[in-house]
Amino acid sequence: MSTKGRYGTRALLDLAFHYGEGPVLVKDVAKRQGLSEHYLEHLFVQLMAAGLVNSTRGAKGGFALAKLPAQIRVSEVIEVLEGSPALVQCVDDPKVCARSGICVTRDLWADIKTAMSGVLEATTLQDLVEQQRKKEQAGALMYHI
Amino acid sequence: MKLSTKGQYGARAMLDLALHYGEGPVLLKDIAKRQQISERYLEHLMVSLKAAGLIRSMRGARGGFTLAGPPSQIRLSEIIEAMEGSVVLVECVDAPDVCSRADHCVTRDIWAEMNKAMGDVLDSTTLADLAQRQREKEKSEAVMYYI
Numbered sequence: 359m360s361t362k363g364r365y366g367t368r369a370l371l372d373l374a375f376h377y378g379e380g381p382v383l384v385k386d387v388a389k390r391q392g393l394s395e396h397y398l399e400h401l402f403v404q405l406m407a408a409g410l411v412n413s414t415r416g417a418k419g420g421f422a423l424a425k426l427p428a429q430i431r432v433s434e435v436i437e438v439l440e441g442s443p444a445l446v447q448c449v450d451d452p453k454v455c456a457r458s459g460i461c462v463t464r465d466l467w468a469d470i471k472t473a474m475s476g477v478l479e480a481t482t483l484q485d486l487v488e489q490q491r492k493k494e495q496a497g498a499l500m501y502h503i
Numbered sequence: 504m505k506l507s508t509k510g511q512y513g514a515r516a517m518l519d520l521a522l523h524y525g526e527g528p529v530l531l532k533d534i535a536k537r538q539q540i541s542e543r544y545l546e547h548l549m550v551s552l553k554a555a556g557l558i559r560s561m562r563g564a565r566g567g568f569t570l571a572g573p574p575s576q577i578r579l580s581e582i583i584e585a586m587e588g589s590v591v592l593v594e595c596v597d598a599p600d601v602c603s604r605a606d607h608c609v610t611r612d613i614w615a616e617m618n619k620a621m622g623d624v625l626d627s628t629t630l631a632d633l634a635q636r637q638r639e640k641e642k643s644e645a646v647m648y649y650i
Contacts, residue, residue, distance in 0.1 A: 359592050364593060364610065364614075367610050432613060443504055443617075444504075445505060445621075446505065446506050447505075457539070460641070462518070462637045462640060463511065463514050466579065466624070467511075470620075473621060474620050474621055476620065478613075481613055494607070
């Protein structure tokens with residue numbers, strides 16, 4: 359998976375984590391996620407075009423998720439940032455190969471796509487936020503022992 | 504997240520050998536013809552498959568290639584690993600040292616889960632399974648023509 363998919367997911371997770379706190383500044387996402395502001399600006403423009411993120415301008419401007427974190431599945435995020443999770447093109451577009459109708463390796467790649475999509479579809483940004491909070495709580499506990 | 508042609512064609516070459524397992528050494532040109540892969544590229548793939556211990560080659564008049572073991576004992580994960588290197592979608596899943604965020608990163612957890620989903624399918628599928636599915640597909644195709 360490319361940096362776009364990985365960093366984009368983390369940027370959206372950051373927005374999800376701060377959902378409801380008002381518009382989030384690019385520089386804050388950049389700082390928390392260890393990503394360049396320039397890269398994030400570019401990424402957010404794409405995410406806005408895909409309807410995942412809104413921006414507000416002005417003094418208290420910034421970015422926010424366009425939907426509730428519980429309404430954004432990781433599958434949707436990956437689809438926007440990376441395209442299909444299929445390992446081989448023929449899975450999504452049988453016309454690229456004349457063997458598609460009889461090819462059992464294509465069936466295998468399709469099974470793999472289904473398995474991977476299953477994981478991505480079952481997880482929303484809200485799930486990731488909750489997992490993150492649990493991790494942070496567990497981390498904090500460690501320091502108090 | 505795309506598999507290269509090395510992995511795709513390597514899997515098909517191995518499937519071809521599995522379908523003809525027990526029939527003696529298989530000629531490169533026959534695999535190339537049946538699988539519609541160029542002989543030259545196929546030679547290149549066979550070198551990697553041999554180096555990984557998945558196939559054997561025999562020289563001479565009755566020379567050719569065979570699987571190194573029965574189809575039921577060769578998993579797709581082994582083939583893909585031989586052709587593509589490790590089957591990992593995001594580096595940090597197998598090598599947490601590449602990223603300082605590894606131990607508290609929840610996106611890493613989901614990449615790991617996705618990777619495992621892929622790995623489980625590849626680990627649980629043998630060449631015998633694929634060969635069986637191919638035979639069943641061909642049978643049902645044949646039936647179609649008789650209706």
